[in-house]
Amino acid sequence: MQLTYLEAIRQGIWEEMDRDPSVFCLGEDIGIYGGAFKVTDGFIDRFGPERVIDTPIAESAIVGAAFGASLTGMRPVAEFQFMDFIGCAFNQISNMVAKTHYLWGAPAPLVLRGPSGGYVHGGPFHSQNPEMWFVHNPGLKVICPATPYDAKGLIKAAIRDNNPCIFFEHKYLYRRIKGEVPAEDYVVPIGKANLVREGSDVSIITYAAMVHTALEAAEVLKNDGIDLEILDLRTVSPLDREAIAQTVKKTNKVIILHEHSRTGGLAGEIAAIINEEAFDDLDGPIVRIAGLDSAVPFSPPQEEHYLPKVEDVVREARKLKAY
Amino acid sequence: MERLHLSQSPTLAIPLAIALSARFHMGNKQAKSKHNSNGSRRRDGSARSNAQPSATESLRTYSIPDLRQEHPDLSVRQTIEKGKDGVEHVRYEVTGNLNAPVPPISDSKYLTKQQCIEIYRYMLLNRKMETALENLYKQGKVVGGVYFGLGQEACSCASAYALDKDDWFAPMIRNQGSLLVRGFRASDTMMQYMAKADSPTRGRDGTSHFGDIEKRNMVSPISMLGDLIPVLSGVALGARLQGRNVAVMTYIGDGGQSTGVTYEGINFAAVQNLGLVLFVESNLWAYSTPSEMQYRCKDLAERAIGYGIPGVIIDGTDACQVYDAARDAVERAHRGEGPTMIEAKMMRMKGHAIHDAAAYVPKPMFDFWKKRDPIARFENYLVKEKKWLTTKENAELISEVEQVIEAEREIAVNSPMPTPESAEGGVFCEDGCHDIKPKYGMPKVKKRSGGFKETEAAVHLK
Numbered sequence: 001m002q003l004t005y006l007e008a009i010r011q012g013i014w015e016e017m018d019r020d021p022s023v024f025c026l027g028e029d030i031g032i033y034g035g036a037f038k039v040t041d042g043f044i045d046r047f048g049p050e051r052v053i054d055t056p057i058a059e060s061a062i063v064g065a066a067f068g069a070s071l072t073g074m075r076p077v078a079e080f081q082f083m084d085f086i087g088c089a090f091n092q093i094s095n096m097v098a099k100t101h102y103l104w105g106a107p108a109p110l111v112l113r114g115p116s117g118g119y120v121h122g123g124p125f126h127s128q129n130p131e132m133w134f135v136h137n138p139g140l141k142v143i144c145p146a147t148p149y150d151a152k153g154l155i156k157a158a159i160r161d162n163n164p165c166i167f168f169e170h171k172y173l174y175r176r177i178k179g180e181v182p183a184e185d186y187v188v189p190i191g192k193a194n195l196v197r198e199g200s201d202v203s204i205i206t207y208a209a210m211v212h213t214a215l216e217a218a219e220v221l222k223n224d225g226i227d228l229e230i231l232d233l234r235t236v237s238p239l240d241r242e243a244i245a246q247t248v249k250k251t252n253k254v255i256i257l258h259e260h261s262r263t264g265g266l267a268g269e270i271a272a273i274i275n276e277e278a279f280d281d282l283d284g285p286i287v288r289i290a291g292l293d294s295a296v297p298f299s300p301p302q303e304e305h306y307l308p309k310v311e312d313v314v315r316e317a318r319k320l321k322a323y
Numbered sequence: 324m325e326r327l328h329l330s331q332s333p334t335l336a337i338p339l340a341i342a343l344s345a346r347f348h349m350g351n352k353q354a355k356s357k358h359n360s361n362g363s364r365r366r367d368g369s370a371r372s373n374a375q376p377s378a379t380e381s382l383r384t385y386s387i388p389d390l391r392q393e394h395p396d397l398s399v400r401q402t403i404e405k406g407k408d409g410v411e412h413v414r415y416e417v418t419g420n421l422n423a424p425v426p427p428i429s430d431s432k433y434l435t436k437q438q439c440i441e442i443y444r445y446m447l448l449n450r451k452m453e454t455a456l457e458n459l460y461k462q463g464k465v466v467g468g469v470y471f472g473l474g475q476e477a478c479s480c481a482s483a484y485a486l487d488k489d490d491w492f493a494p495m496i497r498n499q500g501s502l503l504v505r506g507f508r509a510s511d512t513m514m515q516y517m518a519k520a521d522s523p524t525r526g527r528d529g530t531s532h533f534g535d536i537e538k539r540n541m542v543s544p545i546s547m548l549g550d551l552i553p554v555l556s557g558v559a560l561g562a563r564l565q566g567r568n569v570a571v572m573t574y575i576g577d578g579g580q581s582t583g584v585t586y587e588g589i590n591f592a593a594v595q596n597l598g599l600v601l602f603v604e605s606n607l608w609a610y611s612t613p614s615e616m617q618y619r620c621k622d623l624a625e626r627a628i629g630y631g632i633p634g635v636i637i638d639g640t641d642a643c644q645v646y647d648a649a650r651d652a653v654e655r656a657h658r659g660e661g662p663t664m665i666e667a668k669m670m671r672m673k674g675h676a677i678h679d680a681a682a683y684v685p686k687p688m689f690d691f692w693k694k695r696d697p698i699a700r701f702e703n704y705l706v707k708e709k710k711w712l713t714t715k716e717n718a719e720l721i722s723e724v725e726q727v728i729e730a731e732r733e734i735a736v737n738s739p740m741p742t743p744e745s746a747e748g749g750v751f752c753e754d755g756c757h758d759i760k761p762k763y764g765m766p767k768v769k770k771r772s773g774g775f776k777e778t779e780a781a782v783h784l785k
Binding site: 006007010011014021022024034038041042045046047048050051053055056058059060061062063064065066067068069070071072073074075076091092095096099100101102103104105106107109138139141162163 | 523524527528532533534536542543545546547550552553554555556557558559560561562564565571583584587588590591594595749750751752756757759760761762763765766767768769771773775776777778
């Protein structure tokens with residue numbers, strides 16, 4: 001069936017709650033209101049207020065409580081109303097949740113999920129992509145799906161995973177894209193990238209909303225005779241090193257595209273992986289396309305300037321092809 | 324979606340320079356009227372009205388029971404002293420009645436003779452383990468520092484003693500006695516301090532930073548203060564979803580309670596009515612900062628009023644008071660009646676850690692609290708007052724504890740150091756590494772009507 005990205009996530013959590021009584025949801029305004037974006041709409045009626053818990057506005061308490069419940073063998077799914085607010089709970093995530101299994105051997109099967117990303121004029125506190133805060137924390141799995149199929153398969157995989165997973169839902173995609181989602185139960189493996197477009201000239205390594213930007217650019221570049229290959233990482237930690245190396249070995253030219261700021265961004269890490277795994281296969285410089293090194297500005301012309309665009313990909317791909 | 328950001332670091336209410344130039348007295352407690360033991364004062368200072376309380380008023384609790392038999396009126400402030408060299412130095416000084424007589428131990432409502440002796444034995448184990456650690460440190464066998472619970476043994480041991488088997492706890496750094504009560508061995512903690520291969524974390528962390536979710540139901544602490552409070556609340560939430568009301572006990576100091584996550588955690592437990600038993604250990608010094616510079620209210624237990632939960636004040640050096648308050652709170656938790664805050668008053672009788680000589684603490688404060696040593700008082704109670712132990716039996720008990728600690732020390736010392744490569748692995752729970760299932764049984768869920776249907780598109784941002 002055709003589902004929006006949001007409905008796919010919603011259905012994924014719903015099915016997991018139906019399947020496994022140890023799964024429950026907590027977060028701000030997720031109950032009767034159904035969440036700021038309606039991801040948990042109708043959940044409280046179906047699963048009851050015991051399993052769909054409206055919390056105080058207290059992100060550290062939400063993460064702490066989810067973590068504590070996970071220690072008793074529950075599988076909590078905690079919503080951040082916006083992923084920007086995950087910073088309020090940073091200590092719980094970084095020092096408590098992420099380090100637990102390594103230090104004292106306790107598994108923490110919890111999911112922290114919520115909307116991230118720009119292109120909706122949300123301003124500096126409702127547009128961020130804070131995944132890199134967590135990529136640098138060993139012990140966390142960081143997931144950023146781009147399609148309804150992957151969003152559903154990955155949220156289910158995250159709920160079933162025995163480790164803390166942070167699940168970034170791109171709010172620009174929520175109701176803008178639809179895709180085929182099978183009716184039967186399935187999961188998408190965490191840590192595996194997906195080659196969404198095969199091509200021969202230039203590889204774009206990207207994820208989340210930028211996958212769609214790359215796909216649009218590919219259509220434009222087709223007219224120039226430039227054949228883009230697009231690798232959707234799907235999970236940004238742990239990274240699929242093999243898939244990254246493979247696409248570089250095939251096209252020998254690579255652009256890394258992400259929405260968050262350039263400095264200290266994921267592209268730097270991927271460039272290092274390429275350096276380690278496929279240096280001899282490169283026929284050109286590794287190119288980064290990323291957000292500016294500033295906060296995400298509010299005003300639409302400024303936001304548009306800040307964020308990567310199809311034209312950026314087209315321009316850089318042409319340059320790299322000609323290199 | 325604007326938020327108030329709760330400060331993670333305590334700040335001075337008054338810039339220090341101003342406070343000093345005005346010879347500002349930090350001792351807010353000094354100006355307060357005498358403590359009263361029934362806590363019947365009202366927040367607005369007015370007399371209790373005889374009129375029938377309104378519906379809203381009747382839901383409120385303004386009373387903080389105080390079980391103590393004495394109410395020390397000591398307060399600390401900063402002063403400027405001229406040294407022999409003629410240079411001015413800023414120092415802490417203490418005022419108040421430093422010669423108040425030591426009160427007796429309160430008879431417990433619950434504890435039997437045997438239980439009292441058992442708690443006393445744990446307190447001895449606690450102290451002698453820490454003495455052994457101090458010696459190991461002096462022998463160069465400890466990696467890093469040693470943290471002590473000297474003067475707080477009654478609080479650690481008698482609190483954990485009030486828990487039932489299925490209850491949970493998480494100690495702070497000075498609650499090493501709680502671990503002994505819950506069945507960990509002294510060698511576990513000693514090996515942690517020596518970073519040994521056989522330590523509970525296999526060298527990966529030190530001190531009391533370890534846990535056990537299988538048998539002893541302990542959540543490992545982290546060094547950041549207050550973070551255990553929402554975590555333990557979550558444990559209670561998880562258990563409740565599985566049909567069990569467990570008590571979840573953790574601790575926070577008068578310094579640690581300044582953190583924002585403390586507020587978030589207690590408030591969450593209050594709103595969700597979770598069985599949190601929170602010991603606020605008012606030990607007067609947060610590293611080198613006196614409690615007068617951490618908070619402005621008279622007693623931290625008053626904060627319970629703001630959370631809408633019961634609060635109680637006890638003498639943290641009286642094992643019977645600690646146990647009784649803890650047991651009442653644990654039973655409340657088991658009945659599903661929600662959280663309790665217990666403020667235990669005492670003093671940290673060493674520095675923050677072994678490197679810290681605590682020279683900033685006015686000496687008369689040490690003298691005052693040394694007379695209130697929890698072990699000496701309990702010993703006197705058991706041997707002289709109750710005559711539950713003869714002098715000979717007491718000597719035998721002490722000698723038995725010393726032998727246990729010596730044997731534990733041997734085990735710890737003889738454990739090898741971990742291999743360098745053992746730093747690797749275990750970051751993730753890999754397939755088959757843990758079989759995760761609800762600890763108290765799969766939650767029973769009611770199937771409700773209403774299938775999945777697509778949702779309306781009324782969202783915050785489009």
